[in-house]
Amino acid sequence: MPNDVTCHHFHDDKNCLCQVPIFNHLDTSELQKIINLVDSKSYKKNDFLYQPGDYTTALYVIRCGQxxxxxxxxxxxxxxxxxxxxxxxxxxxxxxxxxVHESYAEILEDTDICIIEKDKLDDLMKKYPSIALKFLEEFSKRIEKTERQTTLIGSNSIDLRLAAYLINLYDRKHPKTPIKLTMTKKDLASYLGTTPETISRKLGKFEDSGYIRQISNKEILILDSEALELME
Amino acid sequence: MPNDVTCHHFHDDKNCLCQVPIFNHLDTSELQKIINLVDSKSYKKNDFLYQPGDYTTALYVIRCGQxxxxxxxxxxxxxxxxxxxxxxxxxxxxxxxxxVHESYAEILEDTDICIIEKDKLDDLMKKYPSIALKFLEEFSKRIEKTERQTTLIGSNSIDLRLAAYLINLYDRKHPKTPIKLTMTKKDLASYLGTTPETISRKLGKFEDSGYIRQISNKEILILDSEALELME
DNA sequence: CGACGCTTTGACTATACTCAACCCGTGTGG
DNA sequence: CCACACGGGTTGAGTATAGTCAAAGCGTCG
Structure with a gap:
């Protein structure tokens, strides 16, 4: 049962769970039943949710944090x-x-997480088979996304990888709004398969070319999205 | 209904379907029911099963071919x-x-494929919910595998990528048996995020170092698996 | 036999990595 | 409240790795 609601973004578990693609097709009363199955826990920065070799038996839903x-x-x-x-x-x-897990799940900032134990999830899927289908849909999307990432890293220059990343964050409805980098540059470098130094230099190059303006460490204004898209 | 069984490896659909992880937990009579739902089709080299933009409504199981x-x-x-x-x-x-699809599915050699239409698969999953669970398991594995691939390409030298690939094919139970390359070197290069020229040179280097011996274009004998594993 | 695609080899080049130094902002403790 | 330490970020110089382009060898298929 949820107890410590120290989270700023969501004030109850329902707000957290109903926006999860796996559950968002359920109606309020169904959702309520799920909420009753859910535990909640707070993690501190630098904690690990799990590490390689760990064996966990729950589904973790991020309520707030990263x-x-x-x-x-x-x-x-x-x-x-x-x-x-x-x-x-x-x-x-x-x-x-x-x-067992092969990856690390590291808490980047204080984070609240909803925990659904495997056996409860099994019961849920038995009761609402649509949940299993939603999982299949979600997994298919994640496979596509990971394959896109492999392709981005495997077949493109760093210029292009970075440009593609920026364009992806760019909202052409609001061209004047700077995009926000959620990762540190160090993590972004790792995500794009390169080094922080190279990221720093490439952003500088993009700025010199007039493609972007670096507002702050975490904010970038896209000036010429065309140029970024046509990058090779 | 299956008709043209020109395939050398499997002489009926059952042999094909029962080795698919999704179905291999079912008993003979259940499998038989599935076989009745299955269509079969032959494709020629250089055909495409689908291309980006195509919308397909079936699950394709490879019966023989690549x-x-x-x-x-x-x-x-x-x-x-x-x-x-x-x-x-x-x-x-x-x-x-x-x-729609984002990727290309290209037939590399004459290939027979079992086709299960989406609506029939839906019926199957309704009847045998274990099938959906098997899919979830299979998808989870595929996500892991693709993430491993991203990591391999994103964070390692080509020496290491190639060594890891070779080691992966190596069967330490039969150290004297040469490993078989199923892809062309061109495709292998693409898989590892590099070029055919580089693959060719790296294999030459490994041979000079005494790590491997290139028996033929498609066969490589691992001489020093330790060295390949410790590569950095 | 000829054509085509895959493979190899060579020479050159560019890209991005490494290492080191320094800057900056934040958070901690005296 | 200031000093310092720490981690992230930037900059510079030098280098290594792997990509490019071109040419030629090889194998297979029609």
Whole structure:
């Protein structure tokens, strides 16, 4: 049962769960039943939700905060896989394959997480088979996304990877609004398969070329989205 | 209903379907019911099962042959995602998310494929909910595998990527048996995020160092697996 | 036999990594 | 409240790695 609601973004579990794609097709009363199955826990910055070798038996839904999923390569370099935001979930690799984790889930800032134990999730899926279908849909999307990431890293120059990343954050409805970098540049570098130094230099180059303006460490204004899109 | 069984590896659909992880927990009579739902089709080399933009409504199970799944990057380079072998399946991205394909599925050699239409698969999953669970397990594994691939490409030198690939094919139970390269070197280069020239040179280097011996174009004998594993 | 695609080799080049120094902002403790 | 330490970020110089382009070898298929 949820107890410590120190979270600023969501004031109850329902607000957290109803925006999870897996559950957002359910009606209020169904959602209420799920909420009763859910536990909640707070994590502090630098904690780990799990590490390689850990065996977890729950699905974790981010209520507020940020969690970094990364792997260590054969050469012990960190490869950021994704950053979890409120509404995102993780833990499925361990619960659906009954195997240990291969990646790290590190808490980036104080974070509240909803916990659904595997057996309760099994009951839920039995009761509402649509949930399993939603999982399948969600997993398919995640496979596509990871494949896109592989392609981005495997077949493109750093210029292009970075440009593609920026364009992806760009909202053409609001061209004057600077985009916000949620990762540190260090993590962004790892995500794009490069180094912080290179990121720094490329952003400088983009600025010199008039494609962007670096407002602050975490904010970038896109001046010429065309140029970024046509980058090769 | 299956008709043209020109395939050398499997002489009936059952042999094909029962080795698919999704179905291999079912008993003979259940399997028989599925076989009745299955259609079969032959494809010729250089055909495409689908291309980006196509919308397909079936799950495809490889009965015999090889299919290459690849994407084009922003800079129009081919990134090989995986090579499908007998028993592998594909098409889930389109049927579970109702969206068009982003990748190419190209037939590499004459290939027979079992086709299960989405609505029939839905019926199956309703009847045997264990199938949906098997899908979830399979998808979780595929996510892990793709994340491993991203990490391999994003954070390692080509030496290490290639060594890791070779080690992966190596069977330490039979150290004297040469490993077989199923992809062309061109495709292998794309899979590892590099160029055919570099693959050629690296293999030459490994041979000079005494780590491997290139028996033929498609066969490599591992002489020093330790060295390959410790590569950085 | 000829054509085509894959593979290899060579020479050159560019890209991005490494290492080191320094800057900056934040948070901690005296 | 200031000093300091720490981690992230930037800049510079030098270098290594792997990409490009071109040419030629090889194998297979029609």
């Amino acid at each position: 969690v970094k999923i990364y792997r260590l390569s054969e050469s012990s370099k960190e490869q950021v896989i994704r950053i979890l935001k409120p509404g995102d979930f993780i833990g499925e690799s361990s619960i659906f394959t009954n195997s | 299919v290459k799944i690849y994407r084009l990057s922003e800079s129009s380079k081919e990134q090989v995602i995986r090579i499908l072998k007998p028993g592998d399946f594909i098409g889930e991205s389109s049927i579970f998310t109702n969206s």
